[in-house]
Amino acid sequence: EDKVVQSPLSLVVHEGDTVTLNCSYEVTNFRSLLWYKQEKKAPTFLFMLTSSGIEKKSGRLSSILDKKELFSILNITATQTGDSAVYLCAVEGPCTGNQFYFGTGTSLTVIP
Amino acid sequence: NAGVMQNPRHLVRRRGQEARLRCSPMKGHSHVYWYRQLPEEGLKFMVYLQKENIIDESGMPKERFSAEFPKEGPSILRIQQVVRGDSAAYFCASSHDRGQETQYFGPGTRLLVL
Numbered sequence: 001e002d003k004v005v006q007s008p009l010s011l012v013v014h015e016g017d018t019v020t021l022n023c024s025y026e027v028t029n030f031r032s033l034l035w036y037k038q039e040k041k042a043p044t045f046l047f048m049l050t051s052s053g054i055e056k057k058s059g060r061l062s063s064i065l066d067k068k069e070l071f072s073i074l075n076i077t078a079t080q081t082g083d084s085a086v087y088l089c090a091v092e093g094p095c096t097g098n099q100f101y102f103g104t105g106t107s108l109t110v111i112p
Numbered sequence: 113n114a115g116v117m118q119n120p121r122h123l124v125r126r127r128g129q130e131a132r133l134r135c136s137p138m139k140g141h142s143h144v145y146w147y148r149q150l151p152e153e154g155l156k157f158m159v160y161l162q163k164e165n166i167i168d169e170s171g172m173p174k175e176r177f178s179a180e181f182p183k184e185g186p187s188i189l190r191i192q193q194v195v196r197g198d199s200a201a202y203f204c205a206s207s208h209d210r211g212q213e214t215q216y217f218g219p220g221t222r223l224l225v226l
Contacts, residue, residue, distance in 0.1 A: 038215070042147055042157035042171070086214065100203070102217035 023089030116218035137206030
């Protein structure tokens with residue numbers, strides 16, 4: 001059965017710390033992996049990864065995909081209180097099916 | 113414990129027809145959220161419902177779209193007189209409670225309007 005597992009489930013850090021969030025997946029006919037940040041309403045799109053080993057960066061956030069080991073990590077450096085949110089990982093399945101499999105998220109709390 | 117179920121997974125409609133998308137939340141969850149994902153964009157919030165109540169529909173288009181979450185049965189997102197611009201993936205999520213509670217997402221329904 002296809003699935004996406006995120007770890008840790010929750011994390012509390014101090015401002016300035018660096019965090020690494022993990023997403024492992026078992027999805028047949030993988031197409032892409034997406035990271036979202038969810039604060040109040042809709043999840044905000046962060047990254048889409050399709051190729052292994054190519055890091056994507058946006059400010060203090062970066063992400064990379066390993067298609068051989070079937071996981072992705074999301075790094076946040078110099079964390080700020082505004083980074084507090086739930087970070088969701090979603091994997092898109094077959095090209096013809098376009099099914100999304102969401103993880104349950106990692107809840108990150110950054111304290112001053 | 114089955115996760116959030118959505119059906120159909122794929123729906124094809126001609127312009128002017130009605131589309132009905134169903135979402136069965138996780139067992140024990142009484143909060144349902146609907147999102148729309150347009151190509152190359154993130155998820156956009158549409159509506160948040162509790163059993164028999166619409167709590168927040170600020171993301172729902174004013175016309176043609178409606179949602180319900182009856183006491184018994186799944187939540188339904190209904191789109192009347194569909195247009196090509198309605199083609200998108202529609203995701204449903206459920207949670208046990210409001211606020212910071214984790215939302216569990218369904219696999220989505222892909223609507224294609226011809």
